Amino acid sequence: MSEFVARIEREMFGRRRTRAQIWTRRISVAILLMLVPCLIAEIILRASGFQRPQIPMSVQATTNAAAAAALNSRLETDSVVPDRYLLWRLEPAGNIGGIPVNTKGLLGPETLDRPASGTTRLLTLGDSTPALLCRTWPEITEKLVNASIKGRIEVINASVPGYTTEQGLRWFRHLRRLKPHIVLICYGWNDRFPALNLPDKELGARSAVSALMHRMFHRMRLYQYLSAPRDAVVAEDEPTTAQMRVGPRQYERNLIALVTAVRDSGATAVLMTQPAHLTSDSLAHLEQEAFADAGEAVTRRHDEYNRIIRRVAADTQTLLLDVEEEFDRRNKQFLFDPDGIHLAGPGHNHVARLVIGLLRNAGVISGDEFNRIVRLARYDTTAPDKPHAAWALNPSQVQVQTTGTAQVGVIATNTGNTKWLRSDTIKRFGSRTDVKYGGVFIAGHWRTQGATTAPTAISRLPHDILPGESTSQTLTITPPPDAGVYEMEIGLEADGVGPLSALGAEVTTLTVTVTAP
Numbered sequence: 001m002s003e004f005v006a007r008i009e010r011e012m013f014g015r016r017r018t019r020a021q022i023w024t025r026r027i028s029v030a031i032l033l034m035l036v037p038c039l040i041a042e043i044i045l046r047a048s049g050f051q052r053p054q055i056p057m058s059v060q061a062t063t064n065a066a067a068a069a070a071l072n073s074r075l076e077t078d079s080v081v082p083d084r085y086l087l088w089r090l091e092p093a094g095n096i097g098g099i100p101v102n103t104k105g106l107l108g109p110e111t112l113d114r115p116a117s118g119t120t121r122l123l124t125l126g127d128s129t130p131a132l133l134c135r136t137w138p139e140i141t142e143k144l145v146n147a148s149i150k151g152r153i154e155v156i157n158a159s160v161p162g163y164t165t166e167q168g169l170r171w172f173r174h175l176r177r178l179k180p181h182i183v184l185i186c187y188g189w190n191d192r193f194p195a196l197n198l199p200d201k202e203l204g205a206r207s208a209v210s211a212l213m214h215r216m217f218h219r220m221r222l223y224q225y226l227s228a229p230r231d232a233v234v235a236e237d238e239p240t241t242a243q244m245r246v247g248p249r250q251y252e253r254n255l256i257a258l259v260t261a262v263r264d265s266g267a268t269a270v271l272m273t274q275p276a277h278l279t280s281d282s283l284a285h286l287e288q289e290a291f292a293d294a295g296e297a298v299t300r301r302h303d304e305y306n307r308i309i310r311r312v313a314a315d316t317q318t319l320l321l322d323v324e325e326e327f328d329r330r331n332k333q334f335l336f337d338p339d340g341i342h343l344a345g346p347g348h349n350h351v352a353r354l355v356i357g358l359l360r361n362a363g364v365i366s367g368d369e370f371n372r373i374v375r376l377a378r379y380d381t382t383a384p385d386k387p388h389a390a391w392a393l394n395p396s397q398v399q400v401q402t403t404g405t406a407q408v409g410v411i412a413t414n415t416g417n418t419k420w421l422r423s424d425t426i427k428r429f430g431s432r433t434d435v436k437y438g439g440v441f442i443a444g445h446w447r448t449q450g451a452t453t454a455p456t457a458i459s460r461l462p463h464d465i466l467p468g469e470s471t472s473q474t475l476t477i478t479p480p481p482d483a484g485v486y487e488m489e490i491g492l493e494a495d496g497v498g499p500l501s502a503l504g505a506e507v508t509t510l511t512v513t514v515t516a517p
Contacts, residue, residue, distance in 0.1 A: 054219070055197050057205065063196050064088055071161055075132075077430035080161070085204045086170055087196075090160055098134040098429040098437065099157075107131060107157040108139065114179050115154055120364050122155045122355075123175060123267070125168050125258070126186035129274065130351075131159035132342055134426065134437055134496065135383030140352035145365070148373040152365065156180065164191045164246045165254035166200035172258065176265045182364075183262045184321070184355070185255070186272040188305045189341055191246035200245045201229050248304060255312045270319045270358065273306045275327035275335075275347075282340025321358050323351060334504040345384040346503055353377075380419040381494045382438035384503050388416035389492055391508035398477065399513040406477045408510060410442055410459070410490060413470040416505070420465040420492070429496075437496035440465070442473050444510070446480065447487040455493070479514040486512045 055063075064082035071080040071088065079094025079101055094101040102110045115121035124130050124138045142155040158175055160167070165187045172183075196203065246254060255271065262269035278299050286298065306324055313320035327335060327350070335347035343351065353374075360370040379385040392411040400406035414420055420440040429435035444457035459473040480486060491507035492500040501507050 053198055053202070055203065059197065060203055060205075063203075067162065067196060075161065075430060076432065079430070085206050086160075086167055087200070087204055088160075088162065089171075095428045095430055096161070097132055098426045098435070099131075099136070099139075100428070107136075107159060111154070111156055111178070113177060115181070116151070119151060119154050120182065120359075121178070121180045122153065123178060123180035123183045124155065124157045124159055124186065125172060125175075125183060126159035126272075127163045127188075127190050128159070128161035129189065129342060130157060130186055131161050133345065133348055133383070134429075135345065135348060137343070137348040137351035137355065140348055140383060141355045144352060144373055144377050145356060145359075147378065148376045149365065149369050152369075153359070159186070162190055163187065164200050165251055165258060166191075166246055169254055169257055169261065170204070172261055176261075180265075180267045182268045182270060182362075183265075184270045184272060185258055185262070186274070187255075188251075188274040188302075188309070191244070191251050191254075192301045192305055193245055195243060195245050199247065199250065201250060248308060251305060252308050252312060255309065256316060259312070259316050259318050268319065268362075270321055271309050271313045272321045273309050273324040274302070275324045275332075275343075276302055277327075277332040277336040277340040278302065279340060282336070282338060285339045286341075319358070319362070321354060323354060326350075326354055334502070344503060345382075345497065346386065348383060349379060349385045377417075378419065379417055380424075380438065381421045381440050381497060381500070382424055384418045384494070384497065384500060384505075386416040387418040387420070387492065387500045387503055387505040389413065389500075389505050389507075390415050391490065391506065393490070393508060393510055397511040397513070399515065400477065400479045401515055401517045402479055402481055402483060403517050404479070406479070406512070408475050408477065410473045410475055411470055412442060412465075412473070412492065414465045414467050417467055419467065420461060420471075421494075422461045422464050424495070435496065437494075439495045440492055440500075441494075442475065442490065443493045443499075444475055444477065444488045444490045447489050447509075452489055457488070457490075477510075477512060479512060483514050483516045486514060488512055 061082065061084075064084075064087050068080045068082045068088040072078055075096060077094065077096055079091045079096055080088055081091045083089040090096065090101045090105045090107070092101055092103045092105055096107060099107045100109070101107060104111065122138075122141070130136055130138055136157065136159075138155045138157040138159075142153055145153040156178065158171065160171070163171070168185070168187050259269045259271070283298055310320065310322070312318065327347075330350070335344060335350060336342065337344055356365070356370065356373060359365045360367060365373070381387065390413040392413075394409040394411075398406045398408055421438045423439035424437055426435045426437045427433060429437065439460070441458050441460040443455040445452035445455055457475040457477050459475055461471055461473075463471075465471050475490070477488065488510040489507050490510055492505050494500060497503075499505075
């Protein structure tokens with residue numbers, strides 16, 4: 001009876017819960033069970049003084065946009081755009097220095113998702129060193145090889161100006177689908193430059209969800225602890241990390257991670273050292289361009305990062321193309337741009353030959369094929385190699401009145417290995433169109449106080465001049481306004497390239513005596 005009464009009382013006075021109420025209660029309890037430990041962990045982390053620097057996503061977006069704008073300004077293009085994860089990237093259908101950006105965001109023509117049968121596909125991962133100049137060493141490598149053994153080699157240039165090893169790691173995750181056979185890894189200069197605001201490892205968000213999480217919780221110590229990159233070198237272990245985009249220890253870890261990622265994709269990794277020609281003039285140029293402080297520190301850091309590349313290659317048994325060592329064996333005066341970092345035409349040509357030698361040593365091409373490539377190699381003034389010249393003047397001295405003009409016959413003989421182009425036009429060059437590039441003309445400059453003036457006498461070639469051929473031109477000289485004895489330097493120049501004397505071409509001198517009428 002008592003049980004029956006208790007049941008009636010429960011039915012009369014007990015409150016019945018709906019299914020929604022039951023689930024609401026369960027969810028609330030579950031949330032509390034999660035929040036309480038999180039709250040305890042947050043309190044402990046704050047009490048212990050833990051704090052990891054964080055940059056709000058809005059600030060990161062502003063920084064990425066500013067970096068992209070700076071690169072666009074420097075490269076005279078609009079093809080560099082901000083990216084949430086990569087920090088910036090190349091916009092498809094853009095153009096960098098005369099090189100088109102294809103629909104995959106890669107430099108050069110369109111490429112298939114998979115290499116053609118019988119073709120060895122090389123992928124270049126790098127920064128501005130393999131990305132800048134109208135003709136770069138990845139393009140030249142493919143051109144030289146396929147001029148002799150057509151279809152054997154395909155070189156994809158996935159380099160992006162300003163990239164570090166951290167950006168390269170993220171970028172390669174998108175590029176694995178291209179199924180390269182060999183991946184050339186060429187990073188280092190940007191890694192050692194000052195950080196954008198935090199080291200690259202601490203920047204970027206892989207997805208919209210992770211970006212939202214960062215916006216909401218970046219001030220929480222627990223989030224800072226859990227979201228920290230597991231392989232990042234903390235500032236306490238490497239004090240310079242906070243000052244550099246990728247510090248030395250993180251650089252080493254990134255190189256190892258790149259090699260591992262390339263091998264996991266089924267490709268062969270090749271590490272490349274970075275060559276340089278760091279003179280007092282180039283260091284001053286770097287300081288002026290705000291790339292880095294001038295002085296021995298730049299050289300020491302450069303040597304340190306190249307040593308890391310060599311060490312990683314040895315420790316991971318990875319192929320090494322020691323470009324710096326090969327460049328140091330030669331006269332580097334004509335191989336670099338004024339900053340001592342970026343390559344001039346002869347520098348790009350030399351790296352292309354080194355890569356072809358690597359392919360021979362790796363068994364990709366045979367010794368006979370290599371010899372045929374070398375024998376059939378052709379260069380022109382869009383990417384000069386050895387643009388040497390011999391000169392003859394008739395007369396070798398002229399006399400002219402200040403109110404008159406004089407003419408001198410000039411015979412220029414092509415004694416190098418580079419064809420002098422009469423003219424060449426690139427339809428699109430960054431944000432410009434129909435840009436003259438590589439067309440050669442003979443130019444006369446007055447020498448004054450150890451320097452030369454702008455060209456005052458110009459004669460364009462009548463046709464292309466092959467190695468071994470000569471051209472005869474007439475220069476019309478307008479004298480300075482004051483009487484005296486002057487020297488005119490006569491040499492070759494190429495549109496968009498500049499004086500070929502900067503790349504090793506010889507010049508000649510004409511003595512001009514100017515008299516009063």
